[in-house]
Amino acid sequence: MWSRKFKSLQVKIMLYGIISVAIGLIFYMTIQFGGENYIERVYMSEDRAQKRMDRLVDKFSRFVYSEDVNSYDYEEIKEWCKKQDNAYLMIFNSDGELTFETDGTMSSVYPNGESDSTAGGSATYRISFEDGDYDIVMIEFSEYEYYDGVKVLGIIGALIGLVICLLAFSQTIIRKITFLSKEVWEVRNGNLQKTVSIRSNDEIGQLADDVNEMRLSIINHYEEAEKAWEANKELLTSISHDIRTPLTSLIGFSEMMDEETDVDLIKEYARICREKAYQLKNLTDQMFRYFLVYGNAEMELHLETYGARTFFEQFLGEYAASLSISGYQVDFKNLEEDFTLETDVALLRRVFDNIFSNIKKYADKKQVIDIWVTMEKESLIIVLENVIDECLDVSESTHIGVKICRKVMETLGGQYENEEITKENHRIYRSKITLTGCVK
Numbered sequence: 001m002w003s004r005k006f007k008s009l010q011v012k013i014m015l016y017g018i019i020s021v022a023i024g025l026i027f028y029m030t031i032q033f034g035g036e037n038y039i040e041r042v043y044m045s046e047d048r049a050q051k052r053m054d055r056l057v058d059k060f061s062r063f064v065y066s067e068d069v070n071s072y073d074y075e076e077i078k079e080w081c082k083k084q085d086n087a088y089l090m091i092f093n094s095d096g097e098l099t100f101e102t103d104g105t106m107s108s109v110y111p112n113g114e115s116d117s118t119a120g121g122s123a124t125y126r127i128s129f130e131d132g133d134y135d136i137v138m139i140e141f142s143e144y145e146y147y148d149g150v151k152v153l154g155i156i157g158a159l160i161g162l163v164i165c166l167l168a169f170s171q172t173i174i175r176k177i178t179f180l181s182k183e184v185w186e187v188r189n190g191n192l193q194k195t196v197s198i199r200s201n202d203e204i205g206q207l208a209d210d211v212n213e214m215r216l217s218i219i220n221h222y223e224e225a226e227k228a229w230e231a232n233k234e235l236l237t238s239i240s241h242d243i244r245t246p247l248t249s250l251i252g253f254s255e256m257m258d259e260e261t262d263v264d265l266i267k268e269y270a271r272i273c274r275e276k277a278y279q280l281k282n283l284t285d286q287m288f289r290y291f292l293v294y295g296n297a298e299m300e301l302h303l304e305t306y307g308a309r310t311f312f313e314q315f316l317g318e319y320a321a322s323l324s325i326s327g328y329q330v331d332f333k334n335l336e337e338d339f340t341l342e343t344d345v346a347l348l349r350r351v352f353d354n355i356f357s358n359i360k361k362y363a364d365k366k367q368v369i370d371i372w373v374t375m376e377k378e379s380l381i382i383v384l385e386n387v388i389d390e391c392l393d394v395s396e397s398t399h400i401g402v403k404i405c406r407k408v409m410e411t412l413g414g415q416y417e418n419e420e421i422t423k424e425n426h427r428i429y430r431s432k433i434t435l436t437g438c439v440k
Contacts, residue, residue: 008202008203009173009202009203009204012202013169016165016166016169017166019165020161020162020165020166020169021162023161023162023164023165024158024159024161024162024165025158026161027154027157027158027160027161028154028155028157028158029154030157031150031153031154031157032150032151032154035146035147035149035150035153035154036147036150039143039146039147039150043143043146044143049140052140052142053138053140056084056087056138056140057125057127057136057138059084060080060089060127060136060138061125061127061128063080064127064128064129064130065128068130069129069130070129070130070131071091071093071099071100071129071131071132071134072099072131074100077089077091077100078102081102085142085145086140086141086142086144086145087102087138087139087140087141088102088138088139088141089101089102089136089137089138089139090102090136090137090139091134091135091136092134092135092136092137093134093135094133094134096135099134124136124137125137125138173204176200176204177204180196180204180207180208180211183196183208183211184196184211187211187215192215192218192219192222194215195212195215196208196211196212196215243280243283246276246277246279246280247276247280249272249276250273250276250277250280253269253272253273253276254269254273256269257269257270257273301344301347301411301412302344302346303342303343303344304342304343304344304345305340305341305342306340306341306342306343307338307339307340307341308335308338308339308340308341308373308380309334309335309337309338309339310338311341312334312335312373312382313334315345315348315352316332316334316352316371316373316382317332319352319356320332320371322356323356323359323360323369326360327365328359328360328363328365328369329365329367329368329369330368330369330371331368331369331370331371332371332372333370333371333372333373334372334373335373335374335375337375339375339380341380341435343412343435344412347408347411347412348408348412350404350405350408351404351405351408351409351416351433354401354402354404354405355384355401355405355431357401358401358429359384359386362386362388362389362429363386363387363388363389363429364386364387364388364389364390364426365389366387367386367387367426369384369385369386370383370384370385370386371383371384378436379434379435379436380434380435381432381433381434381435382432382433382435383430383431383432383433384430384431384432385428385429385430385431386428386429387426387427387428388420388426388427388428388429390427402416402418405418405431409433409434412435413435413436414433414434414435414436415433415434415436416431416432416433416434417431417432417434418430418431418432
């Protein structure tokens with residue numbers, strides 16, 4: 001059975017999902033911090049920022065000169081600013097008053113024309129407009145595009161890390177399933193000795209273990225079927241031999257009756273024929289009972305609940321009374337305390353019919369037949385003992401009755417045991433019935 005510490009595949013999936021997300025976050029943070037650090041150290045260095053600012057101011061100056069722009073040509077200046085994606089412009093007159101701002105959203109950043117040194121890049125320059133010279137503050141913030149790019153790269157890296165981890169985990173699961181499929185295919189094609197490897201402690205491993213259990217169950221069924229076949233073959237061989245003996249006698253005596261004229265001898269032959277016929281009937285009855293039981297492997301149970309003490313008082317009391325009428329001495333000891341019993345009376349009667357039939361055939365009428373019912377832990381025990389009559393031939397070549405008793409008791413969830421013991425120079429035959437699992 002499954003004995004390893006079990007870890008659900010669902011738990012593993014959740015764990016791998018958390019790990020994948022964590023690795024994705026690590027990818028994101030690494031790219032994010034690495035990219036931002038690169039932008040701040042390299043792209044935002046003072047030298048490079050100043051060069052970008054100089055190029056932007058030079059471009060604005062050429063625009064003012066080529067287009068003859070006045071300081072109050074706000075619309076034209078705004079159009080130029082719109083075309084510069086990463087520039088912010090402010091114009092100040094000679095008195096330091098702000099006369100123009102790109103969109104009015106950053107006027108509070110530079111009160112009285114003072115620039116903020118924390119900006120991506122800014123400086124004050126003198127520009128000659130058509131109507132005079134004015135100071136401008138140009139702010140260059142192209143680094144934000146790179147910050148956004150780094151963020152996008154971080155998200156892409158996180159997704160790649162997540163996908164790689166999930167693919168690695170799925171490949172692990174697929175490899176396990178593929179390996180299990182190959183081994184199950186080998187078992188399916190008849191190699192029942194092949195043990196399926198258990199390579200994980202999740203549902204896949206559980207499935208491998210279940211396949212092994214199924215394989216062992218099939219092997220066990222095959223072995224049981226083979227044993228049953230051998231037992232049935234042996235039984236049929238034995239019964240054929242047992243039937244042949246009285247049948248031969250029956251044929252011989254019936255032929256002798258045809259040739260005999262002495263009435264007394266004819267009657268004797270008829271008596272012998274009748275005796276042999278009863279022997280044949282007994283053998284066929286045993287065969288019928290045997291195949292009735294063994295031919296129906298899944299006997300349907302009709303369980304009913306009884307008070308055990310009262311039940312056995314009546315049930316075994318009937319058999320004990322029948323023995324007494326036939327001249328046997330019976331000592332019957334019932335349960336001292338009452339219990340609840342759940343059983344199928346019809347099946348239980350099959351067992352006791354066989355037992356008491358043998359008692360009547362082989363028990364010594366001069367000795368007492370002991371019957372007692374007891375409780376041991378949670379099992380109800382019924383024991384029957386009788387002294388074997390030494391004058392009788394008690395050899396039973398087929399043992400059909402014993403096999404029937406065992407089969408029926410297995411169906412009832414119990415057990416039947418029989419043995420022959422010697423006590424005080426007497427051969428004693430003991431039958432023991434154990435009812436387990438039907439006593440509440």
